Amino acid sequence: MTIPLLEVSGLEVVYNHAVVAVQGVSLRVHEGRLVVLLGTNGAGKTTTLRAISGFLGSDNAEITQGTVLWDGQRVGGLQPYEVAGQGITLVPEREKIFETLTVEENLATAVPARRARGESRRESLDQVFRHFPVLFERRRQTAGYLSGGERQMLALGQALLCRPRLLLVDELSLGLAPLIAGNLLGILERLRAELGLTILLVEQNVAAALKIADYGYVMEHGRIVYEDTAPRLLGHADIQEFYLGVGREGRAKSYRDVKQYRRKRRWHG
């Protein structure tokens, strides 16, 4: 088994010195894979991504336990630009672009990671415009006036210009029409194929995400409760019931009744 590119072990994140948001989270992302992190709101998915990419400081949160290993080295607790320099780039859920700058200027702010390929800036920029032609059309427009889908494209384009090895995407389809979201997810898959990117995707649109993913983790209440390959997840009866809305006769089942869900309980009243 090859060493995973990203390995998170036993991560615990605490907000405001008082509230645990994520506990005992362990996941592995191998190079070139597209892994998806599923779960409802408040499950701790965004917190996990932000912990990996060094964003926690401004949220008044900190990693209190566990490690984040990137290519064998610890990156938990690094500054965001140091993490970006390592080759991990996050496309956040909110505030993903610079609204007062133009599209061109937005793309100009991206600084390629240290161990980037020897492509020239011009070539990378052309590549981004090729994937997202609408950005080229609107290149002189102030980014704040772009539509939701265009913003997401700009955010992705900007992230690509950082030449990441690992791309973390938080809620790609949030607030987007299903058609556009599906389009973007397709582009994501193409990028993975063309550029050999490794992607960790947080998504609420379970069906669309599982179609393009290789592996998936399910989070609930700050813990990982299930993990499996994507096709098996799609076929899993409980996933279908809780996330895909496929009905079941009789009373609704609570996940607490399901034995397959492994939960790490410690002290609990």
Add this chain to the structure above:
Amino acid sequence: MRSRHALSSAGFARAIESGGRYRKGGGAPLRAMTGSPYLKTTYPSDAALLGTPVRRFWLAVFGLAALGFPLVGTPVLMDLLCRTAVAVVGAHALNLVTGYAGQVSLGHAGLMAAGAFTAGILSEELGAPFWLALPAAVLVGALFGVVVGIPSLRLRGLYLALSTLALHFVILYLASEYQSGRGFATGLLVPRPKVGPWTLAGATAWYYALGGVATLTTLFCLNLARTRPGRAWMAIRDRDVAAASMGVNVAAWKVLAFVVSSALTAFGGGLWAYYLGFVSVEAFSFFLTVEYIAMVVIGGLGSVLGAILGATFVTVLPYAVDAIVNLVPVPDRVHTHLFAVKFAAFGLLMAVFLILEPRGLVSVWSRVRTYFDLWPFRYHPLKG
């Protein structure tokens, strides 16, 4: 009465502060989980100020100590406490508009000057007694509050703060024109407050008077904070668009915040004028505003206790510097330039607090409390 946590996004932090989570209607297992005895199961008990025996006990102790203090206090200490009391009133006023309503106001010194000068002018020019002059000062403050409140409807944050600053300069300009024009180059004298045959004079009398006023002001602000005005202001502070969409009349409440705050500030200014017996425009520089902002921030924005702690801290600081300089050997230069040292010490401490403890002394206190509330656990557990 609606729960005070309904509107504020800081309600979560307040839930922690109030000592563990609570459920209406009682629930036994929760007690074991959090280990906290401070469960509240009815609305009145939730909003109560002295809801727990511990609080009642400590308040009684503090009250007795405060009442008995003049028996042991030196005049210097009594004077210090009187100054602290006036500072507390001013700090509460600023806390209402900046801490609760989130509208930054930099015109504090100007408003205090307005109150002080109104009291001074009325007693000097018209011979008005204090029970007329002081309410007049409050009224003048309220009027200025309207003047300052109107820009708040259009402006936010920094720009609003600047309009209050401009108002400060305008008021000071008017005051200095009055002072030089009427020949009070060194300042106005203000006579002692009199009600019939009783004159308010002497350290002890002023101590009780000002202490009582400060206590009443604290109660007033506590009540404002935990009822509808407080909730409306906190909602506006956190997200005024969301507040408006929930039916909070943002414009009215914003102006009201300024009016109440300015009235209270002018009241504080009037008190100050009567206590010192003297009013002059030099005492109301922008530095005074900075001092009050420091009080509110060092104490903890948006907290009544914070205003008290901060006011005490900032008022006591120069005295503490005096004490340290007298105890510790320092170069002569420090003694001759003591004012500069106090000035620099204030700046340094303010910066240190802002960097290390931006949520103020109150947050230190609430961390201590949370530690003991949650002990032996370190954090609130995850549910499920």
Add this chain to the structure above:
Amino acid sequence: MQLLANTLALASIYILLAVGYVVVYRASRVLNLAHGELMMLAGYAFFGLVSATPGHPLWAVPAALVVSFLAGVGVYATLVRPMAGHPLFSAVLVTVSLGILLRGLVLLGWTADILYPLAVTGYKNVPWPLPGGAVLTTIDLLSILMAVTVLLALWGFFARSRLGIQMRAAAENPLLAAQRGVNIHLVFSLSWGISTFVAGVAAVLYASKVRLDPEIGVIGLRAFPVALVGGLDSLAGVAPAGLAIALLENLAIRYVSPLLSDVVPFLALLVMLFVRPWGLFGTKEEIERV
């Protein structure tokens, strides 16, 4: 004509100081209310250096500017950087406390005596006759020249260069900029350094022309409305705002009273806040920030 000459001279000092506010605001979204005191500090550094090098006074000028630049970087590193995640209000208050601290330290070190750095250098500030019977001194002309140079240089930097664009990005969303690889600490230190550097230029000019005492920071505070009237994030607005306010001040001195001229910048500020809060050339979106 003299009125115009005086206006240009005063405006150039205002412009140099207002630029400092704008650069720091554009870069770190912080209102540096210690700018006046930093200018004062630069003035005292200039005096100290001039006194220490009696034979070569002119070297004190670049030396003082270097000290100013480093002071800005130092302020960022010790005070502004730790405030990174904190609300803007707190960061602004930190600058206020810095101003107080600096004022106290200067009073402690040099007392409130008035000093004259130019006299120490041995140079004299000669008046030059201009067409129309007006007169401007060497320093006035230098001020005007410096103001124009600084404005052009900075405008080019922010609009065209990649570093300038990254600085604007870091200003808007430092966390996102950091994630995109921008070394925000470098960028912010640089902007603070530039701001105090320009303040140092203003300090050297003002202290040489007028005097040096702990109160000269007040000029810095008066320049703040200039920055605002022009638009707090707009370098283009600094020049027209500076000229307008300088003109109004000189008119007030001539026709009303010198007392009023002190208040003129703040009155202009009040008017601007009611009529057009984002200033002459500021971005309207700025209103929603903070």
